Amino acid sequence: MNPVTKRKIFYIPGFDPRSESYYKKLLLQNFPEIKASLSGQTKSQLSYQLGGLSVDYEILSWHESVRNHWLSGFKGNLINVATLFTEFVFKGGYLRGSKVTLRDAIQKGFSVYLFLAWFLLAVGLLFYIKQSIYDVYGGFATVLAMIAWFFLNALIYRGFEKTHIFWVTRIMRFFALYAKQQTVDVIEKEKQFQAKIAYTLQSKAFDEVVLVGHSVGTILTLNILSELEKNGQAKALSVFTLGHCVTGVSVVKGAAWFNQKLASIEYRQSYWVDVTSGKDAVNFYKVNPGFDTKAKPDRVLSAGFHKIFYKKFYKSLRWDFYKVHFLYLYKPDLPDKSVFNYQKLLTEPLLLKRLKEGAE
Structure with a gap:
């Protein structure tokens, strides 16, 4: 045997x-x-x-x-995104990564691309909505534009939640905390x-x-x-x-x-x-x-x-x-x-x- x-x-x-x-x-x-x-x-x-x-x-x-480092909800996700930009964009994390692997540095930046696109879209939407309804609603255009803008962005936010983009930013924040021995x-x-x-x-x-x-x-x-x-x-x-x-x-x-x-x-x-x-x-x-x-x-x-x-x-x-x-x-x-x-x-x-x- x-x-x-x-x-x-x-x-x-x-x-x-x-x-x-x-x-x-x-x-x-x-x-x-x-x-x-x-x-x-x-x-x-x-x-x-x-x-x-x-x-x-x-x-x-x-x-x-x-769980001690798991931030969720709108405020938590905002902190995670801020850390993503601070540590990996502004402090050169992605740049250092590109010297090791350009392919992965480009790929791993997908969450940054999405958030930048969201920001530009959000700003553009606000001005577009306001200009589109100004002739009809006059002084109320700004208020109505803000309400419409809020609901549109809420839909985008929910879409990001479903595609696990904020899961990625939680991980990225943990990378930064761990690296800095926090x-x-x-x-x-x-x-x-x-x-x-x-x-x-x-x-x-x-x-x-x-x-x-x-x-x-x-x-x-x-x-x-x-x-x-x-x-x-x-x-x-x-x-x-x-x-x-x-x-x-x-x-x-x-x-x-x-x-x-x-x-x-x-x-x-x-x-x-x-x-x-x-x-x-x-x-x-x-x-x-x-x-x-x-x-x-x-x-x-x-x-x-x-x-x-x-x-x-x-x-x-x-x-x-x-x-x-x-x-x-x-x-x-x-x-x-x-x-x-x-x-x-x-x-x-x-x-x-x-x-x-x-x-x-």
Whole structure:
């Protein structure tokens, strides 16, 4: 009988106020084979065995910290947009990013383009409405123009809410706060996660220990990795960064400390795989998460969403950048069409061995 591979997976989600229960439910909905094979579970953890692989999966949730920095509503969204322009336009964040990747710098500025267009449209609408009705209403034209202008802009605002544009600006504000070390609560969470991972590695209770960071969670993941490496605790650790947003922090003025952390993992004992998608408008596609340092992943892979999901489903997501950013966690329709996807991490006993050997 072949031996069973015991794999421990730590998963750090992105900038999301939803708790670990949401991500556990998402996992079980997408992978019913895991639900049918459960041997135990808690709110943030579940265990299962499929064939030659035994998995202990744990969600390292930091949703409470996210809620501390999650601004919503009109005032909150206004603050987020102001931060976007201050840190990434006026202080040169986009300019610095363009030196790393011009393609992504142009693409990632889409929210700035939309808000500038909205501002110009709003000003133009106000004058147009006023001039159009002045001859009929005379002195009341200004009041009526303001009322009409307000309702038109309210419709535009609601449209932006539905397309998740303000979700992007919340993330951008977090980049700025994190880069300037104004998220003390998040740093404390990282220390807790680091201690838990270090303990697991030291216990040697598993054949493989894997740390997965998704979206903004990749930022926390690499900071934790740098500390584990510094303490000589990462030798048996494998790291996967999915849809990384790390560059969004690196380009902020004041992020020198973070970039030094990234530079420190150039020489490391851990194994690191970075997975991104050209379709994902939020991640930095095949851009080194190490920013302008020599620290690079051992493997850089494309998520290959266009190959692993049915064409009809994939085409339906053409403009839904929010859902595309979460596809890394979804069960693929054609898993064998890619070198790596989440199903392989959850169910394939020899995945890490195959990746380290460079087998396709």
